Amino acid sequence: MRPFTIFYACAERWPFVTTGGLGEVAYSFPLALARRGHRVTVLLPAYGDLRSLHDLRPGPALDDPALRDYSWREGTADGLRHLFLSGPALNPEAGGPYTDAEGRPAADLHLRFALFSRACAERADRERAEILHLNDWHTAPAAALVRGGKHRPRTLLTVHNFRYRGETSARALADLFPDLSLPAVADENPPTFLGIGVATSDIVQTVSPGYAEEILATDDALAQCLRARPHGLVGIVNGLDTQRWDPRCDPALGRGFGPRTLARKNELRRELAARWGFPTVNDPLAVYIGRLVHDKGIDLLLALLCELEELGLNLAILGRGDPHYETILRTAPAPEGRWRARLAYDDREAHRLLGAADLLLMPSRHEPCGLVQLEALRYGAIPVVCASGGLRDTVIDVRRSPLGNGFVFADPTPEAFIATVRAARNLIAAPELWHTLARRAMTQRLGWARRIPSYEALYRRLSRA
Ligand code: GLC
Secondary structure (H helix, E strand, O other): OOOOOEEEEOOOEEOOOOOOHHHHHHHHHHHHHHOOOOOOEEEEOOOOOOOOOOOEEEEOOOHHOOOEEEEEEEEEEEEEEEEEEEEEEEEEHOOOEEEEEOOOOOOOOOHHHHHHHHHHHHHHHOOOOOEEEHHHHHHHHHHHHHHOOOOOOOOEEEEEEOOOEEEEHHHHHHHOOOOOOOOOOOOOOOHHHHHHHHHHOOOEEEEEEEHHHHHHHOHHHHHHHHOOOOOOOOOOOOOOOOOOOOOOOOHOOOOOOOOOOOOOHHHHHHHHHHOOOOOOOOEEEOOOOOOOHHOOOOOHHHHHOOOOOOOOOOEEOOEEEHHHHHHHHHOOOOOHHEHHHHHHHOOHHHHHHHHHHHHEEEEOOOOOOOOOOHHHHOOOOOEEEEEEOOOOHHEOOOOOOOOOOOOEEEOHHHHHHHHHHHHHHHHOOOHHHHHHHHHHHOOOOHHHHHHHHHHHHHHHHHHHH
């Protein structure tokens, strides 16, 4: 495999700035590429704390007159070359990557990412990158912009979620990209940044084959455009960062555990039950970790709450989200103390929850790939998932297959979900079967090593094009 020169552009990367799966993948994927010998440069907006970069210095100059007030800063993180774009619309004081200083959705969101896309396209072209690897709508316009460059790097656009497209207007586009006649997706109304990327990237890919199928089956303008493309929409499942998610040596767990030392999970569960204040410390523990939004099936989770006593199951919920669901969880009485919710993003607590949990509940009705179910498998927390997107590519129902690693229900209804949680709860009552299942889940190969060759095949295809 010959090494490629890859410029990887993303709005987020853990630990600098992350709001979820995108930032996680943008952390572990480039590292996995570099481990295979590829020359990777990561391009990011200059959010977050850059003090950990010991060699931070002024980066290359920008030529684009639209970027007069902007500059690159360059440094090394995790052994990878990073370029951070900063300037008036992209500065750490402005709030988060998508919000203003008060936490509201940023009024200049499109300007931020139009400028970032311009800068990424210019840099990739100047440095003769072979591949410009773009992620989500924030960087999608760079695919159109590099086409006008001298060296024309090939573009791969990875879409982590088709729900977020960067909707804009024809007028705004003309202002943001005055020098380009943009081939937006025909009939897309309103036009979107993602549509520009889908129309102009050399290859468009998403984060699981199941999700690719779901997207291609819809009948909006973007799906039509995708169906008409020579490579269609390629689906590759995300890999897990098996270093950050390793139950044998996870600093959040104290003493860790492996497939042969599963008994340690009982101690972790008891510790957690005491810390979270569950009155019954020996009953099985289910956890939910993620955003509290309709797409993730929070309504189903709420329907489960009054069944917990009968199921003899404790439930710990960790996450933030829709104020409507947050209010319900804050004010609803916990029957018999069977459930607790912490309305927070807390990475360390997420590790501890998975260490202690018997079950991970993930009833998402829309899930491009999902990472938490992969993390859970590694920690012997058996996932109960809805058969959506990447969940059906990564979780196989143990009732249907001897290779099963979890429980899957087809329709996102409370009845189907509760019946499936009940089936899982019943299997926990058969410890031998349960431990066999947990061991199988924990020893699955979930890391990037299995996935990178599929990306390399795409890069190869691009470099020949
Ligand atoms: C988005 C998707 C999630 C996916 C992640 C990383 O957050 O919603 O399903 O796992 O991106 O690709």
